[in-house]
Amino acid sequence: MKRVIILLLDSFGIGATPDAHLFSDEGSNTLGHIADHFDHLFLTGKRSTPLNIPNLNQLGLGLAAKEACGSYPRGLSFITSPIGSYGYAKEISSGKDTPSGHWEIAGVPVLFDWGYFKEHTDSFPKELLATICQKAGLNGYLGNCHASGTTILEELGEEHIRTGYPIFYTSADSVFQIACHEEHFGLEKLYHLCQIAREALDEGKYNIGRVIARPFIGEPCNFSRTGNRKDLAVLPPSTTVLEKLSTEKTGEVVSIGKIADIYAHAGITKKIKANGLNELFDATLEEMKVSTKPDTLIFTNLVDFDSVYGHRRDVLGYGEALEWFDNRLPEILSALNEDDLLIITADHGCDPTWPGTDHTREHIPVLLYSKSLPPKALGLSDTFADIGQTISTVFNLSPMQHGKSLL
Ligand SMILES: O=P(O)(O)O[C@H]1O[C@H](CO)[C@@H](O)[C@H]1O
Numbered sequence: 001m002k003r004v005i006i007l008l009l010d011s012f013g014i015g016a017t018p019d020a021h022l023f024s025d026e027g028s029n030t031l032g033h034i035a036d037h038f039d040h041l042f043l044t045g046k047r048s049t050p051l052n053i054p055n056l057n058q059l060g061l062g063l064a065a066k067e068a069c070g071s072y073p074r075g076l077s078f079i080t081s082p083i084g085s086y087g088y089a090k091e092i093s094s095g096k097d098t099p100s101g102h103w104e105i106a107g108v109p110v111l112f113d114w115g116y117f118k119e120h121t122d123s124f125p126k127e128l129l130a131t132i133c134q135k136a137g138l139n140g141y142l143g144n145c146h147a148s149g150t151t152i153l154e155e156l157g158e159e160h161i162r163t164g165y166p167i168f169y170t171s172a173d174s175v176f177q178i179a180c181h182e183e184h185f186g187l188e189k190l191y192h193l194c195q196i197a198r199e200a201l202d203e204g205k206y207n208i209g210r211v212i213a214r215p216f217i218g219e220p221c222n223f224s225r226t227g228n229r230k231d232l233a234v235l236p237p238s239t240t241v242l243e244k245l246s247t248e249k250t251g252e253v254v255s256i257g258k259i260a261d262i263y264a265h266a267g268i269t270k271k272i273k274a275n276g277l278n279e280l281f282d283a284t285l286e287e288m289k290v291s292t293k294p295d296t297l298i299f300t301n302l303v304d305f306d307s308v309y310g311h312r313r314d315v316l317g318y319g320e321a322l323e324w325f326d327n328r329l330p331e332i333l334s335a336l337n338e339d340d341l342l343i344i345t346a347d348h349g350c351d352p353t354w355p356g357t358d359h360t361r362e363h364i365p366v367l368l369y370s371k372s373l374p375p376k377a378l379g380l381s382d383t384f385a386d387i388g389q390t391i392s393t394v395f396n397l398s399p400m401q402h403g404k405s406l407l
């Protein structure tokens with residue numbers, strides 16, 4: 001039996017890429033700056049340890065980070081003999097968004113330019129808004145701007161409840177996001193509205209990667225987003241390794257968390273919904289226990305690193321979540337069969353110390369671990385697609401067009 005398990009820590013970058021200046025992200029470093037912060041807390045007596053992630057470090061994370069940005073993350077002990085193969089990768093896709101990162105990992109980089117809503121206010125074209133309102137029978141909308149998804153609820157959540165108008169917003173990513181109250185507006189009504197927006201964007205050829213439903217609950221001054229987020233993505237531009245596995249080998253491709261949505265369900269054979277790091281982690285472990293089909297890929301996206309900590313610029317929360325993950329990592333390692341391959345990686349950066357609330361253009365870590373694989377230094381991957389090519393090699397699929405196998 002051959003299985004590949006991918007744990008994707010959404011936004012866990014390890015240092016700016018050479019093209020980061022094109023995104024105003026030169027010097028960004030998600031892991032590095034979190035480690036700096038924790039080291040400072042330790043040295044000033046506010047924490048009993050620096051950033052404490054010994055298991056990731058043993059897998060070669062510190063060494064990969066050193067190669068990616070020039071310095072070992074502060075406070076981590078220097079490891080000379082990691083137990084895993086470690087490397088780092090840069091991105092050839094044009095954007096630093098979630099679909100681009102995930103698709104490139106699956107062997108399909110985004111070599112075209114997405115459409116973006118670049119204006120920070122009055123962000124969406126009038127004719128697009130008119131079409132959506134007409135098709136959805138809406139008398140109005142709120143927002144129509146760039147925003148952080150939690151800040152905009154504080155600003156407009158109350159007015160949304162009072163008027164019944166949905167909140168439309170975007171970011172530096174190729175997204176059209178819609179926030180509505182689950183009870184006052186209704187969840188199904190929100191999903192329906194997102195579908196209308198998706199169709200209007202496609203018909204208008206705006207080339208927008210995702211429409212995202214952002215449901216929330218609560219009262220003014222106390223709103224919170226729920227786990228019923230839904231991403232309506234366009235299809236990847238060509239066949240991903242996920243699709244190849246499910247068609248060439250009739251293998252099992254298990255999505256845990258938002259993976260299925262990100263790939264527009266293409267190639268996914270089993271979908272497991274889970275919210276929050278704990279549930280996502282438990283679901284991954286459970287799937288590793290019950291999956292018996294040969295040629296299985298279990299792919300988990302741990303979105304909270306990005307949506308709860310990275311975009312919120314919560315350095316402490318991000319670091320503590322990393323420590324939580326690291327502490328549970330041995331459970332995954334001991335659930336691995338002899339010829340399973342574990343891949344720990346990310347899709348882009350989201351440095352919580354960086355100005356603004358957007359992603360950062362960074363290298364991703366590429367940590368491979370298998371009981372049957374002697375550890376080695378993998379060096380720099382010129383594209384995230386090396387991961388897809390590696391998976392294609394493991395399952396003996398036809399080669400992907402991009403990337404080289406790391407095995
Ligand atoms: O600020 P929130 O709503 O979390 O939105 C963020 O999440 C979106 C999708 O990952 C990004 O484009 C960014 O805008």
Ligand SMILES: [Mn+2]
Pocket residue numbers: 010011097098306347348
């Ligand atoms: Mn992401």
Ligand SMILES: [Mn+2]
Pocket residue numbers: 098306307311350359
């Ligand atoms: Mn994000």
